[in-house]
Amino acid sequence: MGATTSPNVGANPNLAIVDEVAERYAGRPGSLIPILQKVQAQVGYLPSDVMERVAERAGVPASQVFGVASFYSQFRLKPAGKRVARVCHGTACHVQGATTITDALCAELGIRDGETTPDGEFTLESVACVGCCSLAPVMMIEDDTFGRLTPDEARQIVRKRGK
Helix, strand or coil: CCCCCCCCCCCCHHHHHHHHHHHHCCCCCCCHHHHHHHHHHHHCCCCHHHHHHHHHHHCCCHHHHHHHHHHCCCCCCCCCCCEEEEEECCHHHHHCCHHHHHHHHHHHHCCCCCCECCCCCEEEEEECCCCCHHHCCCEEECCEEECCCCHHHHHHHHHHHCC
């Protein structure tokens, strides 16, 4: 191992990803969020060893990396399911019953909002807005949008998608 190579890179390919991404941002102040975004896009989420390496490579305290990653909802600290069901809770969707949609999906999937099913099939997320206010209440699964939902329709959609 050379003097500039960090330990465990060979044992953990995610650390090599961090090194590669961080290299692109070397010497650029304010690059922590873009580094985290790019690393998460490749790794899928931000495990603690990855965040520690980001801190090391970005030259910031690990507490700052963990703080940013846990503050912004765009970052995942756990792996997501194969399918991510996002229920809009913006004003229009909230008024039209988004909470009943989320509650129905929690019951159907046996998880709470923000969790992933034990089989890794679904992650359920409440989001601020998906930009389809005229279709409220709205749910997205991957790139598909489902509007004017009832709780029963939402359940049926995840049942069909889970197969």
